[in-house]
Amino acid sequence: MTGAEDTVRLWLVSDQWSGPALAGLLAVLDRDERLRAEAYRSAEDRRRFVIAHGAVRHIVARRLGAAPADIRWRYGPHGKPELAGPHTGAEVNLSHWEAVAMVALSPSRRVGVDVQRVLPMPRLNATAMAERYFPPEEARFVRETADPSRRAEHFARLWARKEALVKAHGGRLTQGLRIPLLDSGTGSAANPDDAWSRDYRVVDVPAPSGYRAAVALSGTEDFRVTLHRWARPDRATSRLHAQPTRYT
Template sequence: MPRCSGARGDTVDVYWIGLDKYGGCDGLIKVVGERYLCEEDWEVVESTKDERTKVQRLVSRALRRWVLAQYEGVEGKELAFGKDDKGKPYLRGSRTGVEFNVTHTPSVASVCVGRDRAVGVDAETTSRRTKGGVERIAKRWFSQRELSKLEDMDSPGGTSEVPRMRRFYRLWTLKEAFLKATGLGISSGISLRRCAFDFEDEEVETGESISTKIRFEILGGERGGSDNPVPPEPTLLGEDWGFATFEPRRGDIISLCWRRKEDESAQETKDTLVRPFICTITPEGEITSM
């Protein structure tokens, strides 16, 4: 796995750090916050009552500042952030054209970075259970093809529960990463049923292996009907976007979305684009990448 080497215009970089061994915001995690966070970050962290969520927010904000400082060549506390008219966060006054996106779960925090390209990242834990089950979510937000394949895995003679949950969360995180990269949301008018994904490889290996063999299309054309409009900006053509998904540890799924540049082919995206970085926290509270 590569070490962080700063910005490259032809890559999408994803950083992740495990959170499940940190029980609260005291001790080492507090040192991390003191090293990387500014006052506005602390306001968000301290306003969070749930201790596990507080750890997620603290570490994800620290990771964001540490990562982007490598690209901008400044101290992390010097960075300033804003939100565009869609609510998507951005780095104010970037000198390198860097764009980023952040996600966290109870067990992992991740930051995705690209230069002069929109990016999105989403993560989920496959053991997570939802009210009413994943079937309720799938029936509402999955295309008929996605739903049928998921249901086939649960039929007599089908595969076990674990692969079915992995497939569900691969699909769900890809949809979320797409919405985050575009700056859209579920309330924007785009139907996630029309954002359809399929995999050339049914299983993603745990560890460094990243799957980019993902088929994506907007079903029913670029724009929807009057009851389901698709905003004209950004362009929502399937070939404009690249996707990847990987399982850094058993039970954690991270998915990425990025806008392809004009001179990038789909094959180049699959072969060379995505660089993963695993991060750790030293006993001194410093974030490092391996």
């Protein structure tokens, strides 16, 4: 039976923020996050950045008993954020694409989460992208799917698995894309340089319609996933799945 330390909590973050509520999320961001938000040319992209990063701070702060504005980050050699300063004791990761943001929180195991939009032709050529980035078996799996919409779905699911793995590890995306993950589970890289991938679990998780998502966790032990909805900082999150999903 898995213990509490093997439960990954995922939050889908509501996109319905504006006015004073949005200003409240902006207020808890640090200087670096505000500069990154200001760098977006689109007001909508700025708004969604503030929502996603403000939500992370509130979720982590609630877990650690801290004020959201007091959360501090340090960044790995490839840009992965990790908790720093006086408030640590958890592993956290964020993914957001357009209106969908997802936050993953693990008490002790390195965690990565990724959300991908399913983009059919002509917005994305799934076959060409798979041929360019994926191992031959996965490229063939995408290419030989007759239905174009299914090709796009297969590509998005595989990309989400790979990016979640890379984000958990803190490495380069180009390194993770070559790791075979046609079957979710541990990595099966043949290259000794990628042997680290065998020390992670990668699984698909529920996502809104038109998206695919995956979470990766360090270690090969069993774990559970609970999915919640985060809509406002002054209320407990709602549980979307009453029973946690167990991955063995």
